[in-house]
Amino acid sequence: MTDAAPTVIAIDGPAASGKGTIAQGVARALGFHYLDSGSLYRLVALKALQAGTALDDESGLARVAETLNSGFVDGRTFLDGVDVGSAIHTEAVATAASRVAVVAGVRRALLGRQRAFRRRPGLVADGRDMGTVVFPDAALKVYITASPEERAGRRYKQLIEKGNSVTLESLLRDIRERDARDSSRAAAPLKPAADAIILDTTGLSIEAGVAFVLARYRELGSEHGH
Numbered sequence: 350m351t352d353a354a355p356t357v358i359a360i361d362g363p364a365a366s367g368k369g370t371i372a373q374g375v376a377r378a379l380g381f382h383y384l385d386s387g388s389l390y391r392l393v394a395l396k397a398l399q400a401g402t403a404l405d406d407e408s409g410l411a412r413v414a415e416t417l418n419s420g421f422v423d424g425r426t427f428l429d430g431v432d433v434g435s436a437i438h439t440e441a442v443a444t445a446a447s448r449v450a451v452v453a454g455v456r457r458a459l460l461g462r463q464r465a466f467r468r469r470p471g472l473v474a475d476g477r478d479m480g481t482v483v484f485p486d487a488a489l490k491v492y493i494t495a496s497p498e499e500r501a502g503r504r505y506k507q508l509i510e511k512g513n514s515v516t517l518e519s520l521l522r523d524i525r526e527r528d529a530r531d532s533s534r535a536a537a538p539l540k541p542a543a544d545a546i547i548l549d550t551t552g553l554s555i556e557a558g559v560a561f562v563l564a565r566y567r568e569l570g571s572e573h574g575h
């Protein structure tokens with residue numbers, strides 16, 4: 350892979366499957382760049398909420414995505430120059446992000462921004478359609494999943510630790526609704542690529558997930574004789 354485009358490892362899957370933490374662990378282990386594509390949808394959602402763009406105004410939302418002033422520096426996320434790392438991780442923005450992600454014009458506008466993260470020595474791209482739409486030529490595609498109950502339990506722990514008051518029942522309901530919306534939309538629905546390896550993290554530690562992806566990646570190298 351010297352003249353070819355930089356290597357991509359595509360990691361897709363539903364919310365709270367552990368894919369973000371696993372993808373970051375893999376990127377760190379390999380010294381690769383990391384793309385959290387969900388944060389782009391979250392930024393579009395936050396900007397739309399701030400600007401008063403209705404979540405059913407498709408052309409308005411596409412324009413928000415086209416003109417989005419986003420920044421990613423040292424693991425921090427900026428919107429219009431303001432650090433919005435915690436603002437984009439509320440349940441309200443997550444729900445709005447899942448709604449703006451349905452809009453084909455939004456997805457189209459974000460394609461180039463996502464592909465710009467593909468730089469040497471390589472990229473670990475985390476999202477819903479990394480292996481199916483954004484990087485269909487990825488060297489390795491892993492689809493990470495876990496049971497809705499396990500995912501709701503993880504999200505519950507995270508939110509409680511941050512001092513939020515939530516109930517497990519409402520999180521499970523949110524996760525089920527979001528899964529249904531992400532999987533049933535016409536534009537780039539959440540589904541494993543035909544050539545993706547499936548990893549179910551129910552009852553599995555983050556370390557074991559990272560080790561699994563690294564092992565699959567190293568197998569690729571040995572298949573190609575290096």
Ligand code: DC
Pocket residue numbers: 364386387388390391443446447448450475476477478479527531
């Ligand atoms: O991974 P996340 O929870 O930060 O993603 C937020 C929303 O963005 C999620 O509901 C689905 C959407 N999304 C998407 O449609 N495509 C991606 N590649 C990443 C996220």
